[in-house]
Amino acid sequence: MIRILWSVLLCVAAVWFPLAVARVFLDTPIEREMGTVQKIFYFHVPMAWCMMLAAIVSGVAAAVQLLRNSRRAEALSLAAGEVVLVTGLCVLLTGPIWGHATWGTPWTWDARQVSTALLFLVFCAFVLLRTQGAAGTERLAAGLAAFGALDVPVIYYAVKVWKTTHPTTDVVGTLPPSMWRTLFFALAPIAACVAGLVAVRYHVERAEQQLDDLFLARSDPASS
Amino acid sequence: MRGLRQTLLLARNDLLQEVRHLEVLATALFFDVVVLALFGVGFGTLRGEALRASLPAMLWLSVAFVGSLALTRLFEREREHETFVALLVAPVERLAIYGAKALVGTCVVVACAAVQLAGLRFLFPEAAALFDRPLLLALLVVGASLAYVAVGAVFASALATDRTRGVLLGVVLYPLTAPVLLFALVATRALIEGHAKAAVYVGQVWAVAVLLLSMATFVFESVVVPIPSGRTQRRRR
Numbered sequence: 001m002i003r004i005l006w007s008v009l010l011c012v013a014a015v016w017f018p019l020a021v022a023r024v025f026l027d028t029p030i031e032r033e034m035g036t037v038q039k040i041f042y043f044h045v046p047m048a049w050c051m052m053l054a055a056i057v058s059g060v061a062a063a064v065q066l067l068r069n070s071r072r073a074e075a076l077s078l079a080a081g082e083v084v085l086v087t088g089l090c091v092l093l094t095g096p097i098w099g100h101a102t103w104g105t106p107w108t109w110d111a112r113q114v115s116t117a118l119l120f121l122v123f124c125a126f127v128l129l130r131t132q133g134a135a136g137t138e139r140l141a142a143g144l145a146a147f148g149a150l151d152v153p154v155i156y157y158a159v160k161v162w163k164t165t166h167p168t169t170d171v172v173g174t175l176p177p178s179m180w181r182t183l184f185f186a187l188a189p190i191a192a193c194v195a196g197l198v199a200v201r202y203h204v205e206r207a208e209q210q211l212d213d214l215f216l217a218r219s220d221p222a223s224s
Numbered sequence: 225m226r227g228l229r230q231t232l233l234l235a236r237n238d239l240l241q242e243v244r245h246l247e248v249l250a251t252a253l254f255f256d257v258v259v260l261a262l263f264g265v266g267f268g269t270l271r272g273e274a275l276r277a278s279l280p281a282m283l284w285l286s287v288a289f290v291g292s293l294a295l296t297r298l299f300e301r302e303r304e305h306e307t308f309v310a311l312l313v314a315p316v317e318r319l320a321i322y323g324a325k326a327l328v329g330t331c332v333v334v335a336c337a338a339v340q341l342a343g344l345r346f347l348f349p350e351a352a353a354l355f356d357r358p359l360l361l362a363l364l365v366v367g368a369s370l371a372y373v374a375v376g377a378v379f380a381s382a383l384a385t386d387r388t389r390g391v392l393l394g395v396v397l398y399p400l401t402a403p404v405l406l407f408a409l410v411a412t413r414a415l416i417e418g419h420a421k422a423a424v425y426v427g428q429v430w431a432v433a434v435l436l437l438s439m440a441t442f443v444f445e446s447v448v449v450p451i452p453s454g455r456t457q458r459r460r461r
Contacts, residue, residue, distance in 0.1 A: 066446035114406060121399040128395070140382045140396070143447040147375060147400050147439060154403045161428065162410060 002203045009196030016189035020182075028182040037101035044094040046187040048116070050194040051087035052152045054080045055119055057198070058126075059149020062142035071209050074138065077145055079201035081126050083194055088120035103165055110164035115155045122148035227317045234316070234324030238298075242328065248297045252290045252336045259286045260343040267348070275350045280412035283340055284405045287369065290336040292397055295329055295376040299384035308384045312449060322377060322444045326437075329373040330366070337365045353416045361415060364426045368408035371433035372401050374440045382447045407432050 024042045031038035058080035064073040095113065096106030107113060126148060129141040159166050175183070242248055263282050270278060302308035311321050341361075344351040354361055379396045411425035419425070 063443065066443050111406065111410075115403060118399055118402045118406075121402075125395050125399055139447050140379065143378060143382065143443050144396055144400065146443055147378075147436070150435065150439060151403055154406075 002199055002206075006196045006199035006203065009192045009199060013189045013193035013196060016192065020186040020189050023182055023185055028178055029176070031179075034102055037098060040094050040098045042183055042186040043190070044091065044098055045183060046190040047087050047090045047094065049187065050191055051084055051091055051116075051119070052155060054083045054087060054194060054198065055123065055149050055152050058084060058123070058145045059147075059152075062145035062149075065142045066139060066146065072206070074142070075202050075205035075209060076198075077142060078127075078130055078205055079198045081123050081130070081145055082201055083198050084123040085120070085127060086197070087194060088116070088123065091116060092120060099165075108165045110166055111158035111162045112155060112164050112166040115151055115158050119148065119151045119155060122151060227320050227323070230316050230320035231323035231327065234311075234320055235327040238324060238328040239331070241301075242332075247301065248294050248332055249335065251297055252294045252332055253339060255290055255293055256286060256336050256339050256343070259289070260340065260347065263344070264347045270348075272350070275348055276353070276416050277413070279344060279348065279351055279354070279416060280409045282344060283337070283412060284368070284408050286340050287333060287337050287372065287408075288398065288401065288405055290340075291329070291333045291369070291372050291376055291401075292393055294332040294336070295373070295380040295397075296393055298325060298329055298332075299380045303384045308381070318445045318449065319441055322381065322441065325381060326370075326373050326377045326440075329377055330370050333369040333373055334366055337369060341365070350416075353418065354412070356418065357415060357422065360422055360426050364408065364411050364415065364429055367426065367429040367433045368404060368411075371404040371407075371429065371436050374433065374436040375400050375404070378440045378444050378447055381444070404429075404432055404436070 020042075024039050028039075028042075030036055058077050061073045061077035061080060064070055065077055095116075099108065100106040122144065126141050126144045129137050129144065133141065158164060159168050173180075267275065267278055267282070299308065302311070312318065341351070341354065345355065376393075376397055379400075380393055383393055383396075407425070407429045411422065411429050413419075414422040414425045
């Protein structure tokens with residue numbers, strides 16, 4: 001079931017993404033003030049939304065893992081956590097490119113930039129703990145992901161609470177219809193790709209867990 | 225009520241130990257003084273706007289380091305004497321253990337922040353603006369220290385258990401507490417500038433503190449004590 005799900009999601013993303021790129025560059029009007037560089041907005045913003053969603057999924061799954069000792073939740077938390085790294089890296093690469101063209105500097109140390117970078121760092125630490133930590137660090141890593149997800153509201157409200165160089169959260173509503181339609185058209189393949197990647201990693205992690213259980217059962221039959 | 229009584233008893237015990245040996249406080253205060261001396265030498269030539277912009281960073285940077293030092297020491301003492309495991313198996317509510325550690329940790333961090341503030345006031349005349357609204361300043365320091373320790377105590381206690389002690393607290397703690405420090409930094413800058421909304425910024429720090437404290441109480445037991453499932457030991461590839 002999971003295999004079919006991720007296959008479909010990744011196929012949809014592979015077919016849809018080139019269409020989205022064509023629509024962004026050929027069918028959407030060029031923004032008057034920023035010019036062609038504004039096109040990065042159609043990839044940067046969906047990527048940031050996906051990063052925040054993946055962080056929330058990872059955090060909630062980690063909390064469920066801690067409270068119920070659920071192996072499925074553990075696998076989902078790790079899968080979503082790794083996807084936060086990928087999407088976070090894309091956000092932190094596309095943001096400064098856009099910032100350099102519009103603000104004249106790639107990094108202004110505004111609250112949204114800093115909190116996004118921190119979310120990325122938290123999930124770097126989470127993945128490091130999961131991959132390099134000793135046995136027993138799973139719970140510690142889960143706690144880290146659960147707390148790390150609390151950074152998402154900070155990112156969202158950073159532009160409302162503090163004066164920042166980032167546009168406010170209601171900017172999407174003020175866009176001309178042609179632009180916000182393209183934004184959601186570009187969001188679909190990116191979201192499908194992200195969901196597909198989470199599903200693939202979840203599938204692999206579950207397989208690893210089952211392999212671990214088999215290994216333990218074989219090496220110590222009394223424990224099974 | 226029982227939990228609160230246990231928390232206060234455990235905190236009293238920790239504070240008594242601390243008063244007798246001054247282990248955590250002496251180390252943290254010594255670090256505080258060294259950092260102050262470095263700030264004095266390094267930023268002594270700064271004046272005006274540049275110095276006002278640097279003061280919040282000086283304060284919260286030292287609080288961050290002192291906090292991690294204090295938390296490490298607080299749990300290291302338990303680990304050295306193998307009393308933390310004893311505490312976990314004792315007929316005491318686990319949240320009371322967390323509450324006591326968080327309370328003692330907050331006291332130590334607040335004490336160090338107070339020394340740091342006094343030192344900054346002594347070294348840099350521009351820091352006097354911080355003391356124009358002493359109640360707000362006190363609320364800010366206590367709120368931010370509580371938020372910092374709320375997160376730190378969970379992970380420091382998890383690291384105090386045998387299997388995870390090799391993992392550095394800093395790797396976990398600094399990225400997680402950075403949003404707290406960010407809120408505290410903005411509030412401190414507002415206090416220095418005499419901003420009309422300074423009280424709102426301090427309120428935000430307290431909101432973060434309450435949020436983190438709630439989350440910490442929610443996950444503490446699960447992070448520190450594994451739920452037995454019979455299959456918790458995993459093969460590490």
